[in-house]
Amino acid sequence: MLSIDIPGFGPVRAQHLVTDFSGTLATDGVLISGIWDRLTAISRILQVHVVSSDTFGTAAKELRGMDVSMHILSGVGHDRQKEDYVRALGPQTVIAIGNGKNDRRMLKAARIGIAVLEGEGCAVNASSGADILVRSGADALDLILHPDRLRATLRH
Numbered sequence: 001m002l003s004i005d006i007p008g009f010g011p012v013r014a015q016h017l018v019t020d021f022s023g024t025l026a027t028d029g030v031l032i033s034g035i036w037d038r039l040t041a042i043s044r045i046l047q048v049h050v051v052s053s054d055t056f057g058t059a060a061k062e063l064r065g066m067d068v069s070m071h072i073l074s075g076v077g078h079d080r081q082k083e084d085y086v087r088a089l090g091p092q093t094v095i096a097i098g099n100g101k102n103d104r105r106m107l108k109a110a111r112i113g114i115a116v117l118e119g120e121g122c123a124v125n126a127s128s129g130a131d132i133l134v135r136s137g138a139d140a141l142d143l144i145l146h147p148d149r150l151r152a153t154l155r156h
Contacts, residue, residue, distance in 0.1 A: 001045070002014040002045055002046060002095070002147060004147045006150065006151050006154045007151075009154040009155060012095075012111055012112060013092070013093065014046055014094065014095045014111060014112070014144075015089075015093040015094075016047045016049060016090075016093055017046045017047070017048045017094075017095050017096075017097070017144065018051055018086055018089070018095075018096045018097075018106065018110065019049070019050055019051070019137075020051065020082075020098035020099060020103050020106075021052035021054060021062075022052060022053065022054065022059075022100075022120070023099040023116070023118055023120035023121070023122075024098055024103075024116050024118060024140075025039075025050070025137045026056075026058070027118060027119040027120055029055070029056025029058035030062065031062040032118070032136070032138065034138050035137055035141065036066065038138060038141035038142065039063075039068065041145055042145065043066070043067040045144070047069065048066075048067065048068040049069045050063060050071065051071045051073065051085050052071075052072060053072075053078050054072045059072065071085065078102040079101070079102040079105045080105065082103060082105060082106035083106050083108075085106070086109045087109055091109045091110055092111050093111065094112075095110060095144060096109070096110035096112070096113050096114065097114045097137070097140045097141075098113075098114075099116040099118055099120065099123065100123050101123035103115070104123070104128065104129035106129075107126060107129040107130040112132070112150065112154070113129060113130040113131050113132070114130055114131070114134060114140045114143065115132070116133075116134055116136060116137050116140050117134070117135055118135075118137055131154060132150075132153055
């Protein structure tokens with residue numbers, strides 16, 4: 001669990017990290033350098049869930065051997081599917097990370113939503129649904145590994 005009190009934002013008692021894969025943790029379907037180690041460290045603190053449309057079909061291969069729950073979306077309405085996933089976990093216990101238009105609802109529902117501007121870009125809708133916008137997936141994960149950064153960014 002990640003427990004932090006943020007002045008003006010309130011308490012955060014996170015148990016889950018829900019993250020997109022394509023464009024968030026990976027570029028062109030390949031895990032970005034440094035993500036593996038950060039996710040491994042976070043998996044000791046939070047339950048890690050990768051919820052993805054898996055555009056390139058590589059998420060399972062790239063994350064093989066990592067302690068994560070993998071959920072590959074199918075059909076239509078991926079934005080609602082991601083939001084429903086967060087709501088089923090209990091949104092007040094979730095930190096969510098994403099970059100796509102289909103991540104906006106998930107980012108907005110989570111206690112803390114972090115939008116990522118990685119190599120594949122960040123949909124304006126995703127950033128408008130988030131609490132924080134960062135340059136990379138590594139930066140997003142570092143916020144969790146160094147929670148005083150969350151306090152500094154989100155305090156009023």
